[in-house]
Amino acid sequence: MSILNKIDRPENLRQLSPADLPELCADIRRFMIENLSHNPGHFGSSMGAVEIIVALHYVLNTPRDRVVWDVGHQAYAHKILTGRRDLFPNQRTQGGISGFPFPAESEYDTFVCGHAGNSISAALGMAIADLNSPGEEDRKTVAVIGDASISNGLAFEGLNNASINPNNLLIILNDNDMSIDDPVGAMHRYLLELTTSPSYNKMRFKLYNLFKKMGLINDKRKGLLLRFSNSLKALIAAHQNIFEGLNIRYFGPFDGNDINKVVKVLNEIKDMKGPRILHLRTVKGKGYKVAEKNPQAWHAPGNFDPETGEKIKSVSGNPLWQEVFGDTLVDIASKDDRVVGITAAMLSGTSMSKMMDKFPKRTFDVGISEGHAVTFAGGLAAAGKKPFVAIYSSFLQRGFDNIIHDVAIQGLPVVFCIDRAGLVGEDGVTHHGLFDMVYLRMIPNIIVSSPMDIASLKALMRIADKESGPMAIRYPRGSAEGDPDSPVMELTVGKGRQIHQSSNARVAILTIGRVGNDALQAARELAAEGIDIDVFDMIWVKPLDVEILKKVAGKYDAVLTVEDGARNGGFGSAVTEALTELDYHKDIVRLGVPDEWIYHAKVGQLRAASEIDARGIKKNVVDLLKKIAE
Numbered sequence: 001m002s003i004l005n006k007i008d009r010p011e012n013l014r015q016l017s018p019a020d021l022p023e024l025c026a027d028i029r030r031f032m033i034e035n036l037s038h039n040p041g042h043f044g045s046s047m048g049a050v051e052i053i054v055a056l057h058y059v060l061n062t063p064r065d066r067v068v069w070d071v072g073h074q075a076y077a078h079k080i081l082t083g084r085r086d087l088f089p090n091q092r093t094q095g096g097i098s099g100f101p102f103p104a105e106s107e108y109d110t111f112v113c114g115h116a117g118n119s120i121s122a123a124l125g126m127a128i129a130d131l132n133s134p135g136e137e138d139r140k141t142v143a144v145i146g147d148a149s150i151s152n153g154l155a156f157e158g159l160n161n162a163s164i165n166p167n168n169l170l171i172i173l174n175d176n177d178m179s180i181d182d183p184v185g186a187m188h189r190y191l192l193e194l195t196t197s198p199s200y201n202k203m204r205f206k207l208y209n210l211f212k213k214m215g216l217i218n219d220k221r222k223g224l225l226l227r228f229s230n231s232l233k234a235l236i237a238a239h240q241n242i243f244e245g246l247n248i249r250y251f252g253p254f255d256g257n258d259i260n261k262v263v264k265v266l267n268e269i270k271d272m273k274g275p276r277i278l279h280l281r282t283v284k285g286k287g288y289k290v291a292e293k294n295p296q297a298w299h300a301p302g303n304f305d306p307e308t309g310e311k312i313k314s315v316s317g318n319p320l321w322q323e324v325f326g327d328t329l330v331d332i333a334s335k336d337d338r339v340v341g342i343t344a345a346m347l348s349g350t351s352m353s354k355m356m357d358k359f360p361k362r363t364f365d366v367g368i369s370e371g372h373a374v375t376f377a378g379g380l381a382a383a384g385k386k387p388f389v390a391i392y393s394s395f396l397q398r399g400f401d402n403i404i405h406d407v408a409i410q411g412l413p414v415v416f417c418i419d420r421a422g423l424v425g426e427d428g429v430t431h432h433g434l435f436d437m438v439y440l441r442m443i444p445n446i447i448v449s450s451p452m453d454i455a456s457l458k459a460l461m462r463i464a465d466k467e468s469g470p471m472a473i474r475y476p477r478g479s480a481e482g483d484p485d486s487p488v489m490e491l492t493v494g495k496g497r498q499i500h501q502s503s504n505a506r507v508a509i510l511t512i513g514r515v516g517n518d519a520l521q522a523a524r525e526l527a528a529e530g531i532d533i534d535v536f537d538m539i540w541v542k543p544l545d546v547e548i549l550k551k552v553a554g555k556y557d558a559v560l561t562v563e564d565g566a567r568n569g570g571f572g573s574a575v576t577e578a579l580t581e582l583d584y585h586k587d588i589v590r591l592g593v594p595d596e597w598i599y600h601a602k603v604g605q606l607r608a609a610s611e612i613d614a615r616g617i618k619k620n621v622v623d624l625l626k627k628i629a630e
Helices: 018-036 044-048 050-059 076-084 119-131 153-162 186-193 198-213 219-237 259-269 289-293 321-335 353-358 370-382 393-408 436-440 454-466 515-528 546-555 571-581 603-609 614-629
Strands: 066-069 141-146 170-175 249-255 276-281 339-343 363-365 386-392 415-419 447-449 471-474 497-500 507-511 534-537 540-542 558-566 587-593
Touching (some): 018 044, 018 050, 018 076, 018 259, 050 076, 050 141, 050 259, 066 119, 259 276, 321 339, 321 353, 321 386, 321 415, 339 370, 370 386, 370 393, 386 393, 386 454, 393 415, 393 436, 415 454, 436 471, 436 540, 436 558, 497 515, 507 546, 515 558, 515 614, 540 571, 546 571, 558 571, 558 614, 571 587
Parallel strands (some): 066 141, 141 170, 249 276, 339 363, 386 415, 415 471, 447 471, 507 534, 507 558, 558 587
Antiparallel strands (some): 447 540
16 A cells, blocks of 8 residues: 555644655656556656645644645646545546645635736745734735746736745745746856755854844844845855845755655744745656656646556647648748747747747747736837737737737737637636627727637738727637638628528628537538528728628627627627617527626536527527517
8 A cells, every 4th residue: 555545634643753755746646657658748847846745734733824826737646645636537627626726625725826926925925924813823824836937027016025025935946947948048047057055044043042042133123134144145156146145045945756865854944934935946747757857748738658658649630720730920021031930938839949940039038927918018019129929818818908008008019919819618717718809899999809710810810900099809729610721711800791691681790709509500400400590700800891791780689799709898898888889679599608707627528508509509509599489
C-alpha cells in the first residue's frame, strides 16, 4: 500500500516522519501520471510543484493557515492531499471536481485562481484581516506564485502594498523557469541571476531578535534598519535585490524539489514577522523525463501513453481556429509591413508563434500582462503600425479599461483577435469567453465581428487590416468549420448573409459566429420534416445589418437569435433592441449562455445544456411555431 493511500487529509500527512516525505512525493507523481494520461489536465506545473505542496501542508496548520494559489495549474497535489484523492480521476469532467482550486469545493481552497497575478493581493488582504481580528493574529497566510505570474502588473501592485502595510505574509515564488511559452521580460532574467546567502538571512534574523530584546529596535525603526541592511548587502554583493529594495525579506533561491530542504526552510521562517519571499527553483514536469525535456509541450499535453510518453492525438480533418488565424496573419503581414503581432504569454496557444517564426522583429510576447498588451498596441498604432492583438477572451477582460481609454477613445486601428471565445469546456468557469460581445458592443466606434467558418475568418482579418479604427474578431476553441482551401470571400462591414432560405418560413434564425453551423444543420433537419425556417449569419455584432433586420421585421412571425456567449447583453440583446426600434413586437427568443456561472464539462455538453446546439435550436423553433399557431 502506497503512503498516498493513507493520506485523506493534511492531518494524516503531518503524522508522517520526514523520511517518508520523498516517497509520498513519488506516490503523488505516479498517481498524477496515471490519471492525467487519460483524463488530461495541466501536467507540467503540477508535477513540478509537488514538494512545495507537501511541505506547506506538512508545516502549516491548514485549513486554518491559508494557502493562496496563483493560477491553479500547479495545485493538483494540493487537491489530492485535501480530501479529493478519490475524486481526482473525474476532475474537469461534468459533475466532477474543478481543475482549479475553488472555495465552493473545499475549505482548503481559499480563493479563485484561474487567472494569473491575483494571489499576492488576495493573500495580503487575508493577512491584514487576521492582524486586525482578535484571536486570529497568529494565523498564517502564504501566497504561491509562479515566475511568469509575478511579472503581472497586479502582482507588482500587491508587492508594493505588502511593503508598506503591516502584515506577516509569506510569498513563495515557484520559479520553474517556464510558463506556457518561454517566459519573457527583465523579471525573468533577473530571477535567473538572483542569489542570496541563507547563512546571511539566518544571522540577520538572529541579530534582529537580539536587538529587539535589548530595546535597540522596535517596529517603528524596523524599516530604517531593513533599508540600511539591504543597502549594506547590496554594496558588498554588488547586486541590488529588488524584493529587499521593497523592504520585503528575501530567502533563497533553494531547490524547490528537495522536500526536506523546503520543509526545513519553511519551519525556520514561518513564524517570522513582516512580509517575506521564499524563492524556490523547481523543474516543470519533474519526475517524468519526457516532460522535463520539453516542458512547453507538456503544459497541458492531452492524452498520452504513461509508459512511453507518446501523445495520443485526436484526428481532425480541419485546422484549429487559431491556426487559421496564424496562417492568415502571416499572409497579411507579408503584404503589409505595418502589421505587427502581439500576444500575452500565449504564442503557441494563439498560433502567434507562426508570426514570430516568420517576422520575429514584428512579433511581441509581452508576458502575462494583458492590459499592457492592449496599451502597447495602442502606442504602436499611434505611431503608424497595424497591431493584431491575439488574447483569449477570458483574459482580455483584464484589459477592458485599456481598450476603452487607450484604443477606442482615440479611434486607433488595433485589431483584437479574441481566441477561445464562447464556452471552452474543461477549464471551466474562469476560462469561458462569454462576456466579450457584451462589454465590447457598448463601446462607441468599435467594430465587433465573429466568423462562422474558415472563409469568413480570413475575410474578416483582411477587412481588419484595412480599417482605420479598432475592430474585434471573436472565434472559438477547436476545429474550424468550412473548407480550408475555400476561395477568398468578399465581406462588407455591417453586412450579413442569408445561409438558408425556404418559401414559407414564419421563423427567422439570426446567428453570430460558429453557431451558424448548428442553425444551418437544424434548418436542414427541420426541412426534412416539412418545417420551413430561414437562417441569417449576421457576422457583425456591431454594426448590425440594418437591411436584414428590416426584412426580418417585415416578414417573420417570430425571431430566434443564437450566440455562443452571455445571453444577457450580447448579440441577442442587440438584435432585440434594434427590432424594437423598428416597431417589431412579435416573439423574439434569445438563445445563449444563461445568466449563471457555467462550470466545467465538455464543450458539447455545455452547448447542449445552453440549447445552442442543433438539437436545442430545433426544439426552440418547434416551441415557437406551436406558440404562433395557438
